[in-house]
Amino acid sequence: MQTITTVAELRRELAKACSAGKRVGLVPTMGYLHDGHLALVEASRAQCDVTVVSIFVNPTQFGPNEDLSSYPRDFVRDEKLCRDAGVEIVFAPGAQEVYPAQFETFVEPGELAKPLCGAFRPGHFRGVATVVCKLFNMVHPDVVFFGQKDFQQCAVVRRMATDLNLPIKIVTVPTVREPDGLAMSSRNRHLSKEERRRAVAIGRGLFAAAEEFRAGVREVEKLIAIAERQLETVDRLQYLELVDGDTLKRAESPLRFPAALCVAAYVGSTRLIDNVLLGLPTP
C-alpha cells in the first residue's frame, strides 16, 4: 500500500494503473475509519483492480459553527486499517493541496441540496459537491463508493456527476450498524456512555416505521409518528422527514416508493444522521 499526499504523485501512480487497463475504485472518506468505510473498501475490492481511499477532512463542507476542528482524526490507525483491508492507495492530501490560496470555483448543487441536512447546514452540499468533483478529477475512478447513511449526499453527488457529465459509476453501499442498530459514524466517538445508550433511539425509530411500512401502512403522518415516538430520548430532533427517494421532496400519502425516512438528531452535543429506505432502494 502506498500513502500519497500530492495530486501530481497520485496522477503518476494512477496513470500506470490506467495504461495497464486496471479498473480504479475510489472510496472518499474524512478518515477516522469504521466498519462502514471498510464495507465500501470491500465493495471496491470486489469490483475494481485498484482501490484508492481518500482521507481528507474537507473544510468547505463545514459551517462556521460546526465541528471541523473537533472532527475525529487518527491517521496512523486509518492507514493500518486500509493496509489490512487490502487498499492499494491511501490519498491523504493537506488542505493546501486541495484548496490552494487562489481557489474560488465551487460546484453548486440545486434542489436536491435544499431540504433535510441542506436546510440546516447552508453550504454543506456545495462543499461536498466541490470536493467530490475535485476528487473525481484527481483520481478518474471508474467506480465510486458511498455509504447509504449519507443518503442526501449520495443523491447530490449522483446528480452532480450526471449534470457535469462525469462518466463515473456511483455505488451506494448499505449502512453498517452496531449490534444495537446505531449507524456507524466517525462522530459516534464523541458520545458519552450515557449518550451512546440513548443514541440507539434513532435507529429504533427508523426500524419501527420501516416495520409498519412492511406491514402495509402507507400514510406518511402515521409512519413519521411511529418513528417520532421512539425518538423521545434524543436531546433535540433537528428533522424527521419522509421524502421521495428520487426528488427528496416531502412524500405524500399514500406513500409511493422508493421513499426515504430521514432523521438528524442531537444526542448531547453530537449531531447524528440516519435513514431507512422504504420500498426499493434508489439505483
Added chain:
Amino acid sequence: MQTITTVAELRRELAKACSAGKRVGLVPTMGYLHDGHLALVEASRAQCDVTVVSIFVNPTQFGPNEDLSSYPRDFVRDEKLCRDAGVEIVFAPGAQEVYPAQFETFVEPGELAKPLCGAFRPGHFRGVATVVCKLFNMVHPDVVFFGQKDFQQCAVVRRMATDLNLPIKIVTVPTVREPDGLAMSSRNRHLSKEERRRAVAIGRGLFAAAEEFRAGVREVEKLIAIAERQLETVDRLQYLELVDGDTLKRAESPLRFPAALCVAAYVGSTRLIDNVLLGLPTP
C-alpha cells in the same frame, strides 16, 4: 469529418482516439464561425492529432434580456468551414442533450467573474464555467483553445480548470481582427453598414492606448483617457477598464504588467467586447 450530436456517440469515437494514443484538441464555440474560430482550429491542428469543434449556443450563459434567440446561427456553413479546415469531429448537441430536464448543478466561479462583463451580465460566467466544465468532461481533451478576445472568459476557465483539478492544457490564441482592426465576432453580423464603420472605434481606442503604453506611459487614468477619446463614436460605453492581467482587479498607477485594457460597448443594439494586453501576455 464526422458530425456528432450525442455525448454517448462522442465518447465512443474519442475512446478510439484515446486508445490509439492520440492527442485530442477541443475548440469550444457557439457556431457562426469566423476566422477567429479558424485560428483556434489551426492551433489545435498544429498541437493535436484529433480536433473536436463543439458548436452549441449555450442558453445558461445568456441573461433573460440578452440575445439568445437572435444569436446568429448557420450550421451548414459552420460544418463546411470545419471540413475545409481539417476538423475531425464537429460536436453539435441539442439543448436537451446538454441540459436534460433534471439538470440543476452549476459550476460557480468566484472573484474573477465579478468585474468587467461579470458586473453587467449576472450569471454569464456561471453559465460559461458550467458548459465548459461539461464539455471538458464529455471530450476529455488534452488541450483546449480559446480566443484572447474573450479575455475574462479565458481567466475564469483557467481558474475553473485549476480549481476543479481538470488536467487540461488551456491555450489562449491571439484575437483575429478585420483589416481595420475590428475584432472578429459572430455578433458583428448584426451591425448595419453605418454601425460597422463606427465599430472600428473600439479597436482604435485600445490600440491608441497600447501605443502610449509602448511609448512608456504607465499612468492608468491617462491610458484610459486615450482610449476613451477614440470611443466617442460608439452609442454606449458599458465599461472601459484597465485591470491586472491575473486578478482582473482595477490596475493602479504606475501600471504593473501584465495588464489588460478591456472594453464593452454598444454600437446600435449590438454589444461588442474587445481588449489588449499591455506587457507580457498572461500564460
